Amino acid sequence: MKALDNLTRFEVEIAGHVATVTIANAPVNAQDSAFREEIIRIFDVLGGEPDIRAIVLTGKGKHFSAGADLGGRSAIAEQPGGFAAHNRLVRAAFDVVLECPKPVIAAVHGAALGAGAVLALVSDILVVAEDAWLSMTEVDYGLAGGVRHVLRSFSPSDARLVIYTARRVSGAELYRMNVASLCVTQEQVLDEARSIAETIARKVPLAVAAAKRSFGLTEEMPLRDGYRYEQTQTSALSLSQDTREALMAFQEKRTPVFKGC
Incomplete structure (x- = not known):
């Protein structure tokens, strides 16, 4: 698809009416400004493509996404209006998935940390591998983002547990907590997500x-x-x-x- 040429942080594959969007930002699929700008472009394009009826979102390599790239935060703070522009871009990168007119199925393996966890949670359906784990690590770094998104998916008590402690929540726990719809082996997670997407694609x-x-x-x-x-x-x-x-x-x-x- 020409509109999605020259991607540096993602790979996009289309089969029938299903698009698979793979985070491909080695080594840990961290989220920087280029990541956010590309995901906005990808989901704007796929959301407006009549032939695409469902989207699978996954990560390449060992992890789904290790969250925000914190290396540039000091530079953001030094720029006049830096945090306002940064926060607007971060919100847009999540909103474009949350508001995409096509259902988004997240296939999560390995780590989904901080912004990576939120990216999974703004998807419509969550399929996790047994080796997957989610952690909201903001309190470890003096930050406080993600509370509202976590509260959408977890019970009030579990949401606070996740945010206040930054504990790792395993794939099996996510399934037990009713955050994920399926918990399967790492080898099955992408196939299960695609199977759900293909079922959706056959509906009106x-x-x-x-x-x-x-x-x-x-x-x-x-x-x-x-x-x-x-x-x-x-x-x-x-x-x-x-x-x-x-x-x-x-x-x-x-x-x-x-x-x-």
């Missing part, structure tokens, strides 16, 4: 996109308002060509062909 694309919008918009709505919004989505979808095609294919016992309209 407009309906999946509507469901993701509903998750994003209704998360903090009262139940009555959230469900009312969802009903407006269903009413609009019922008039679409793809919904009619899905119903007709079901009646005719054949595979539907969707056109995104």
